[in-house]
Amino acid sequence: MSDSGRGAQYFWCTRHHRVETEADVCPARYVMGPYSSSAEAANALEHVRQRNEAWDAEDARWAGEER
Structure with missing residues (x-):
């Protein structure tokens, strides 16, 4: 993890359908975040x-239009 003073960061991987951390995050094109x-x-995905x-x-x- 970087030494920028931030807390841990989490990502949603659209390829593996799971939460990932900075330690095991997939390439950017597959993830949403950081959270x-x-x-x-x-x-x-709900958000x-x-x-x-x-x-x-x-x-x-x-x-x-009416909705």
């Missing part, structure tokens, strides 16, 4: 789903 906890990393729904609703609002 400050393992639980946050494990919920990464993405929620964000996408909110953005889709906002796009529909701007376009004058």
Whole structure:
């Protein structure tokens, strides 16, 4: 781990479908993060789903569509 003063970092690996740490993280193209906890990393896809729904609703609002 680097000596930058940060705590441990966790990543969600889309290739292996698991939480990874800096010690065993896959290449950047396969991971989401960093997150400050393992639980946050494990919920990464749910956060993405929620964000996408909110953005889709906002796009529909701007376009004058009902959702």
